Amino acid sequence: MGNLTYDFTGHTAVITGAARGIGLELARFLRSAGAEVYLVDRDEDELARAGKALDARWVAADVADTADVERVVATAVDETGRIDILVNNAGILRDGVLWKLTDEDWDAVLAVHASGTFRFTRACVPHFRAQNYGRVVNVTSYSGLHGNIGQANYATAKAGIIGFTRTAAKELARFGVTVNAISPNAETRMVASIPAEKRAELTAGIPLGRFGDPAEMCAAVGFLASEEAGYITGAVLPVDGGLSL
Numbered sequence: 001m002g003n004l005t006y007d008f009t010g011h012t013a014v015i016t017g018a019a020r021g022i023g024l025e026l027a028r029f030l031r032s033a034g035a036e037v038y039l040v041d042r043d044e045d046e047l048a049r050a051g052k053a054l055d056a057r058w059v060a061a062d063v064a065d066t067a068d069v070e071r072v073v074a075t076a077v078d079e080t081g082r083i084d085i086l087v088n089n090a091g092i093l094r095d096g097v098l099w100k101l102t103d104e105d106w107d108a109v110l111a112v113h114a115s116g117t118f119r120f121t122r123a124c125v126p127h128f129r130a131q132n133y134g135r136v137v138n139v140t141s142y143s144g145l146h147g148n149i150g151q152a153n154y155a156t157a158k159a160g161i162i163g164f165t166r167t168a169a170k171e172l173a174r175f176g177v178t179v180n181a182i183s184p185n186a187e188t189r190m191v192a193s194i195p196a197e198k199r200a201e202l203t204a205g206i207p208l209g210r211f212g213d214p215a216e217m218c219a220a221v222g223f224l225a226s227e228e229a230g231y232i233t234g235a236v237l238p239v240d241g242g243l244s245l
Contacts, residue, residue: 063116207242
């Protein structure tokens, strides 16, 4: 997918969960549109391959670790002088019906999705305030809006991200910062792990009849991250083929 009409030259973007899937496609998109892009992921080898392929920068980090998060943001600011765009995309699954979920599975999913989103946004705020400008795009989910069997932890985290998005939008508006979210439905490694029978059932429920390509998430994120979208904040944009209708 091309860079549409957006020009992010002179902007610095940080994207979490960027070694593969949606995060990688978002990094490719923003890089092609001129941004200085920092890919963040725990998988250092895959992250390095992705960064080199995109001619982008990368920092291996755990989004659930405050010191790691602050190191990423400090690196971006030290090297480019600013940070303009944050995409909180990192995620994991630890599925199971709630009576089989362990404390570890519950805590791990919330730590990455909800706490990671909080930690990265918090770390960026001083720089956004100094610039009087910033764009935060969070990644939520259909499960966060509607729930899903076997995903009490994931649905809780994704619903929490919606509440966080709307609260941060209200708190940061005075500093010229917008905070929005997308609810994607894309062909990712998480989707690939779904059993064929269940996958067919899910596909049948999508009005457009298919899962999206990860690259099809880029236009929505590009718009919300753009200067042109400066009057949109606190929104949750479904990019899901009509699944949430």
